[in-house]
Amino acid sequence: MMLNILPQVLVDGLILGFMYAVVALGYTMVYGILEFINFAHGEIFMVGAFVGTEVLLISDALGALEGMNPFVALFITLIIAMGITGALGVGIERVAYRPLRGAPRLVPLISAIGVSFLLQDLVRFTEALARNEFYLNTPPLFTGTIPLGSWASIPTKGLVVIVLAIIMMIGLTLFVGKTKWGIAMRAVAQDQSTASLMTINVDKVIMLTFLIGSSLGGATGVLFSQNYGTIDPYIGFILGLKAFTAAVLGGIGNLRGAMVGGILLGMLESLSGAFMGPLTNGAFGAEYKDVFAFSILILVLLFKPEGLFGEAVKEKV
């Protein structure tokens, strides 16, 4: 009986994992360049979810969604959400992080935590003022499911998540691997002062990193709201924490690591949620899925502290 549900569990894990993966990219990109954990990144994701939901709610109220192709509607929503979250990320870097560059490492970290609270409360306040509540239901664009054989099926919205996540990952990989600014990003990550000798404006590269990372996070927020239907100003905290965990699992600073780490974490969570109860005769139920997933993380890090794809840091001679 348990094997029957395995394909479906894997499908669910994949959808969750791809979302973790794209958000994890934002953490890992910023860390790669500044060696700094942008803890506000989860809140950028949350803002993306709210912007996307608001765009759809307002369009719906205006009757604009009526008869519109759902893919077109999603595309427009994504563009707006990515634009706003991208700009937000750049603005946060400019105001809250750049003045602290060169300060002891804990200082920008505290600043990031402050930005997190600020964004949570700002969104809550705005929504409470505008709609009298801050739990929003996102108008669904996609309904229906696609059967995968006889044992599993994937909701259309889940497939949309996976396809768009893959497109974003491929796009980012090509950008960082092949384009001039992408190579400059890697150069700045390796050696900032030498990069500036190459006429590279390091501040611009850092801005670009925040722009891309934040807009990917914002896009994932839109996908999340489509997939789960309900959002609140605090969804960024736990999802951000998990995406950050995924980035560490894969090897922080490494793009491929973030992608694999995210998918792996989503799978682990889904598998443990489905099978832990039956396997332990109900002693540990699905509510322990996070415990299981994080235990795996701890195990991996005990034996491979640099993460799956990270490089062991050698002392410089």
Added chain:
Amino acid sequence: MALLELQEVHTYYGGIHALKGLSITVNQGEVVTLIGSNGAGKSTTLKTICGQTRAKQGKVLFNGKDITQMRTHDIAKAGIAHVPEGRRIFPKLTVRENLEMGAFGVSDKKVIEEGIERAFAYFPRLKERIEQKGGTMSGGEQQMLAIARGLMMKPQILMLDEPSMGLAPILVEQIFDIVTELNKEGMTILLVEQNANQALSVAHRGYVIQTGEIIMKDDAHTLLANPQVREAYLA
């Protein structure tokens, strides 16, 4: 007008008064060397020119323009290529990507390709290594790459910081040959070296720096023959 001129430059480096009123000039087409022992302020001089450490007093003029307060990437854009001490190539970028970064400010793809071809003409070894990661190459190859990368931006002046450091004698010879060759083609070079003998034999003029001050300046061959210099730096 001198191409590059430092006027009474004072620089502090980690609380130390590293440059104490340093004045040097480099004219178009010259090879000028700055020699001195470890910690004399040679690298600090180059870092001050390219804006990595700031002069607290005095001026750095390039083509007569005050660049003292300009940002590093803008100074590089103005035409100053700095090949830093320890080569500092990007270890995880390929040879080609390293060269492309050298030409970051160049937007014409054809010019970049020509630059890469020119780099291979100077350093055929790099061509064999084109897809290899910079960090996996030998010290000599990395130095070649660092110089080639500096040339990619088509600078008006090339500043080399200890290019011979840690290299086998045969490679040192090769690097200094390249310096001469580049100069013959019109490149102005400011060369910082501990290897005073080699540096003075390829340079037109030289400055001797000691604890942040210029204590001697002259034609390279005069310095090379000077008994004081011979004793202190060529022994």
